[in-house]
Amino acid sequence: MNIGEIAQRAGVSRSTVSYALSGKRPVSEETRRKIQQVVDELGYRPSASARALANGRTSTIGLVFPPAGNHYTGMQLDFIGSVVEAAAAYDYDVLLSPSGVDSDRSFQRLLGERRVDGAILMEIRLADDRVDHLAELGFPAVAIGRTARPEGGWWVGLDHTALAAACVHHLADLGHRRVAFVNRPEQLLRAGYESAHRGLDGFTKAAAERGLTVRTYCCGDDAASGQACVERILHDDPATTALVTLNEAALGGLYRGLAQAGRHVPRDFSVTGVVANRWAETVTPQLTAADVPAADMGRLAVELLVERLDQPDAAPRHHLLAPPISLRASTGPAGAPPTPDAGPDTTA
């Protein structure tokens, strides 16, 4: 069932059907009604492939998906959900592209084979060749995250530096002097993930400003790693009284490690960080944290991309978000550090 059949049954030419449906040229009311009737009767819908071939637009945007090897975090799901939803509002479909093992290949599929009109990139690195590559090509893309040189680019970012610093100040104001930083996994830090780097920077600088004694750790994206990480922290410096984390997937493990070491949150130990609010509210006590507005970011990314697609010559725009810290129940004033021999049981 194609446009030719509709034309035949309506007794008009194919082009007339096309114009009647698209409205790009006037069609008499009578003809339009007749065509619409046949269309409704047969439930005709134009082929997306044919339309895409003819007018060069697929009405699809690509979402470059983080590799599956790393565990997904809840944040990513919120991104995806909000991107899909926002895209639907603008009549775009979303094509997922795994930028995993063979990222070149899937990139080629998306761009080389012209499956999408534009792309949204997740999991940005400070030096991100994908972003550079797309910028060179002039391909419409929006990054969720920003590279080391974000000037003149299209992106939606979170001010990880400021957020991590805000966490430090919050803890310092409460009197904490020895604070640990729990980052994303080491492989991501080494790969140059921006959140890991900017978060670490913000933490380190703010801590120096406030004269805090700090240690920084990388931690796998799962509960077991979080637990192990706390053991290391308390082993390395039992006088530590607080930690800041970017690692939401490890959060449950961090809490477990603290409980097992006999540190009560927030009485003996304060925890804060940058985490999607869904996770912050899941743990007990609920986490005082800068809530990552993942859904907003996804929506904003789509809006920027649509704007760019509609006006190819538009000047680059971006959004840098810095949500405030939500005070919940996981931080409190620093108490007296535990005496050395009352330290945690870390016989590992």
Add this chain to the structure above:
Amino acid sequence: MNIGEIAQRAGVSRSTVSYALSGKRPVSEETRRKIQQVVDELGYRPSASARALANGRTSTIGLVFPPAGNHYTGMQLDFIGSVVEAAAAYDYDVLLSPSGVDSDRSFQRLLGERRVDGAILMEIRLADDRVDHLAELGFPAVAIGRTARPEGGWWVGLDHTALAAACVHHLADLGHRRVAFVNRPEQLLRAGYESAHRGLDGFTKAAAERGLTVRTYCCGDDAASGQACVERILHDDPATTALVTLNEAALGGLYRGLAQAGRHVPRDFSVTGVVANRWAETVTPQLTAADVPAADMGRLAVELLVERLDQPDAAPRHHLLAPPISLRASTGPAGAPPTPDAGPDTTA
């Protein structure tokens, strides 16, 4: 840059280029090399739209995405990730379709406009008109979940009935006599979601078999609802000593509610259920639960769909999974029920 330009530069016809690249007809080694050289030089990739139009296959599968209004659960993310990954292995892209507010519209986009070769459906209901509709059309689709009449269909399912029953038997074996069931939100139950219904059935029947006293509850997909739900449970029957849940998003709240009521898990109260293992391991103590093999299910769904696409006349196949309960740390023998006046503080 199209196939014509490649042909011109290689000094051959367009059809020869097509055959050289697809291998569907023999091409002399010399010509093939020449063409390949030009292709590599120019970085040519055939247009997906044109190819799709010509041979009627888009190399894309649709993933019908649950509505965003409900919070996403971690399980869904695992589904999506594994589907994308498995599809990539078979050279398929994945198009996300929000089956949210206006599900007819996005369905029309996918099928009517022929954007995808096949579809994978999530969040199946016992009476699911989407499944019925696709079956009528003979459209290649695989459901993650099964309807009330799954015979003769293509699906990958979890045996929620058996899993919920296994949880009951586990608790009954430990001596628990008064057990609560924490289901997904009421709106999902009313909408006929299969996991909510089959889980409830399995729980109810097994509990009857074992002569347990039970109460069943619906609970919102978030921590606050979980906490409120525990308060209701202990208010309705303070002698309750265990609960079974399907609601992983509420899990953190359930734990918090129990802690606040002064019930220690697992000493005073046992918790178990059907939950993705990532969540089961996040809470403290770790949850003894039937681990939902979300990643396996996604992969299997893709494999079934690919099989169906390759052999349109293949007989319907399915996989019904019933993973064993992983014994962790959240269940224990039932102790003496608390005396009435030592009941929890539920002044709500």
Add this chain to the structure above:
DNA sequence: TAGCTTCGCCGAACCGGTTCGATGAAGCGA
């Protein structure tokens, strides 16, 4: 009524691939 504009529709070309039938050259045996 001739001449002009306006309106509504048609036919043809095009987007970029795939595929079928045909054609010409080379290879082979008789």
Add this chain to the structure above:
DNA sequence: TCGCTTCATCGAACCGGTTCGGCGAAGCTA
């Protein structure tokens, strides 16, 4: 040397839309 097959390649049609230029009929003015 002729006729047959085999092989590599070509040209044209096709997939199902969109879009441009043109054309006939109707409506208007003079």
